[in-house]
Amino acid sequence: MTLSDIFGLHGLGWAEVLQLFAHFAVLSLLAIGGAITSAADMQRYLVVEHGYIDTTQFNASIAIAQAAPGPNILFVALLGWNTAGVAGLLATMAGIMGPSSVLAYLVGRYRHTQREALPVRAFSAGLAPLTIGLLLATGWVLSMPSLGHPLALALVAGTVLFMLTTRRSLLWMIALGAIVGALGGA
Numbered sequence: 001m002t003l004s005d006i007f008g009l010h011g012l013g014w015a016e017v018l019q020l021f022a023h024f025a026v027l028s029l030l031a032i033g034g035a036i037t038s039a040a041d042m043q044r045y046l047v048v049e050h051g052y053i054d055t056t057q058f059n060a061s062i063a064i065a066q067a068a069p070g071p072n073i074l075f076v077a078l079l080g081w082n083t084a085g086v087a088g089l090l091a092t093m094a095g096i097m098g099p100s101s102v103l104a105y106l107v108g109r110y111r112h113t114q115r116e117a118l119p120v121r122a123f124s125a126g127l128a129p130l131t132i133g134l135l136l137a138t139g140w141v142l143s144m145p146s147l148g149h150p151l152a153l154a155l156v157a158g159t160v161l162f163m164l165t166t167r168r169s170l171l172w173m174i175a176l177g178a179i180v181g182a183l184g185g186a
Contacts, residue, residue: 009084009085009087009088012052012083012084012087012088014087016050016084017084017087017088017091018091020080020083020084020088020091020092020095021091021092021094021095022095023045023095024042024076024080024091024092024094024095024096025094025095025096025098025099027041027042027095027096028095028096028097028098028099028100029099029100029103031096031100031134032127032130032131032134033127033130033131033134033135034072034073035072035073035075035076035096036062036072036075036135036138037131037134037135037137037138038134038138039062039075039138039141039142040134040137040138040140040141042058042076042079043055043058043141046058046079046083052082052083052084053079053082053083055144055145056145057082058079059142059145061075061078061079061082062075062078062142064078065077065078073093073096073097076092076093076096077089077092077093079092080092080093111124143156151180155173155176155177155180158173158176159173159177
């Protein structure tokens with residue numbers, strides 16, 4: 001039994017697993033607002049560029065992880081698992097968590113001592129629009145398979161309008177989407 005058998009690489013070589021780690025390490029530094037904000041690039045890398053998994057596996061990984069109790073970052077583990085088994089899981093999780101954790105620690109220490117400095121305040125204020133843009137890109141990628149369904153488009157538009165005009169819980173729109181999906185509408 002080889003190391004590749006133990007880790008179940010799903011046909012990938014160790015070079016590809018190392019590239020997977022490196023790509024997720026870069027995404028770790030770009031994922032302002034959480035790992036989900038970089039899901040659009042994860043989809044591009046895993047599905048479009050390399051074909052390691054398909055769109056259905058990608059979307060299912062995110063849906064299963066979001067439905068499960070625990071941290072939202074679990075979808076990265078599922079993407080790694082679906083791509084290269086245990087080795088992929090370890091590569092994606094170490095990549096997405098390692099660099100950003102070190103950077104957050106170092107920046108947090110600096111920010112604590114310099115919190116009133118203009119550059120620190122400007123940087124903090126600039127993160128909000130960046131996070132919103134990344135979340136919109138992720139939402140677009142996740143909704144692409146449903147774009148052919150008029151009811152799905154109406155639900156997306158209705159959810160955006162609901163969020164912009166009310167202070168009510170978004171869970172109402174999630175429930176509505178679940179009901180429409182269960183009835184086979186979208």
